[in-house]
Amino acid sequence: MATRGTNRARLLLVSLLVTSLLLITLDLRGVSVVSSIRGFTQSALAPFQSFGSTLISPIGQFFSDLFNLNNTRERIDELEKENQELKAQVIFNKDIEGELKQLKGVLDLAGKARFKTVSARVISKGGTATISESIVIDQGSSAGIRRDMTVIAASGLVGVVKSTTANASVVMLMSDPSFRVGVRVAGSQFMGVLSGEGQNIFSLQMLSAAADLSVGDVLLSRGSSGDAPFVPGVPVGKIVFVENATGQLTKEARVESFVDLNSIGVVSVVLDSRGSNPGDALVPAAPRPAPTITVFVTPSPNE
Amino acid sequence: MSMSINRVPISSGLLLLIFLFQEAFVNRINFFLGGFALYLAFAIAWILREERSSAVLIGFLAGLIADLSPTLEAPFGLWTFTMTGLAFLIVTYVRGSLDSNLSPLTLSVVTTIFSTIAIALFVIFGAILGQDVPSFSVIARELIGNALWSFVLAPLYIPLAIRSHKLSLSARER
Numbered sequence: 187m188a189t190r191g192t193n194r195a196r197l198l199l200v201s202l203l204v205t206s207l208l209l210i211t212l213d214l215r216g217v218s219v220v221s222s223i224r225g226f227t228q229s230a231l232a233p234f235q236s237f238g239s240t241l242i243s244p245i246g247q248f249f250s251d252l253f254n255l256n257n258t259r260e261r262i263d264e265l266e267k268e269n270q271e272l273k274a275q276v277i278f279n280k281d282i283e284g285e286l287k288q289l290k291g292v293l294d295l296a297g298k299a300r301f302k303t304v305s306a307r308v309i310s311k312g313g314t315a316t317i318s319e320s321i322v323i324d325q326g327s328s329a330g331i332r333r334d335m336t337v338i339a340a341s342g343l344v345g346v347v348k349s350t351t352a353n354a355s356v357v358m359l360m361s362d363p364s365f366r367v368g369v370r371v372a373g374s375q376f377m378g379v380l381s382g383e384g385q386n387i388f389s390l391q392m393l394s395a396a397a398d399l400s401v402g403d404v405l406l407s408r409g410s411s412g413d414a415p416f417v418p419g420v421p422v423g424k425i426v427f428v429e430n431a432t433g434q435l436t437k438e439a440r441v442e443s444f445v446d447l448n449s450i451g452v453v454s455v456v457l458d459s460r461g462s463n464p465g466d467a468l469v470p471a472a473p474r475p476a477p478t479i480t481v482f483v484t485p486s487p488n489e
Numbered sequence: 490m491s492m493s494i495n496r497v498p499i500s501s502g503l504l505l506l507i508f509l510f511q512e513a514f515v516n517r518i519n520f521f522l523g524g525f526a527l528y529l530a531f532a533i534a535w536i537l538r539e540e541r542s543s544a545v546l547i548g549f550l551a552g553l554i555a556d557l558s559p560t561l562e563a564p565f566g567l568w569t570f571t572m573t574g575l576a577f578l579i580v581t582y583v584r585g586s587l588d589s590n591l592s593p594l595t596l597s598v599v600t601t602i603f604s605t606i607a608i609a610l611f612v613i614f615g616a617i618l619g620q621d622v623p624s625f626s627v628i629a630r631e632l633i634g635n636a637l638w639s640f641v642l643a644p645l646y647i648p649l650a651i652r653s654h655k656l657s658l659s660a661r662e663r
Contacts, residue, residue, distance in 0.1 A: 210570065317628070
């Protein structure tokens, strides 16, 4: 009886493994039924994700703050002085204020470049089980968003639209390992390709070994044919390390993105660049050094 | 004892609920060090309580639902393949060598280990199929983070998995 049970389990295992391999093959061959299943799931999930985003937003940092108690203790002490009602109001206002600040920033950026954009809230992001760097936003094809549109935040490039449903879109973040974007160094025409590596640091490979790179150089998107997937002139990041290996055919560098991809709440999708190329106009202004006040004291001989 | 066909809808429904909770709520939380795959941990805790045939079927269903995630880059069916195979390995080679009445601590440790192995296998199979793989440090951070949270939060989701398993059984099977 036990052998019969084992054989039955093995037969079931083989048939289910074959079924899953069949699904993988169908998906890799681009069979529309299989590939549209995730689109359907996204449509069904969007209202729940939107609700979850509203609910989780004020406490989303709880688990990371738990391990930084020293840093948050002062803030907790400060908040404990306030009464419960006021504290809830402050948290709510802070959340809204943060989103407004991000929205203002991204609209300023889009306005400067004369891009036609639609703004959206981030309602979910890729989980651990997906091992992909992506977010879900609450605007979709009904707002004019299509696949391969550029997504920006207040400080620069965020990623590219991967798929859309009527009311939501999945955005591949620029930190995804499969993400590639053509860039140029602001103020020059040296070009290269920036690749995602799963975090906020990226690798840059220049097309020419003669490219003159230095730490602090700003990188802008080069733009794609027909402005899809990338519109030109969007700030991407700044160089933090240049690899000076002699004898290489290309030059490589490490880049830090302008946008903190772990804390984006509001983004804009570029619907139409209106044929404009902002050139270097969107390069972020360098921080102004604070004036240093120097006081000279000359001791008096009488004292 | 093979899994009654009547259990498929109720098991799928319960797994779908946890998947929905993962996608709508858990994914929005910024966990320290990586993240937490509640759905995976829940599915593995459930599989650990099943007989061989039913474990394989639950693994298949759990993988099929995990494949629905819209943010997933991997081909549809990869999680199904991973979870089906892993469920068979768990019940054949691990479950048999453990005490028949798993203590909560053993269940937590085994669940933590196998949910981490599930992610690692998924990445490896994805790489074999030509998917882009993140750097080693990113994968290591995700795996360590998931293991940490799977263990720390085990008292919350393991009773839920045990109750869900019981709920899916018919009166005769109970």
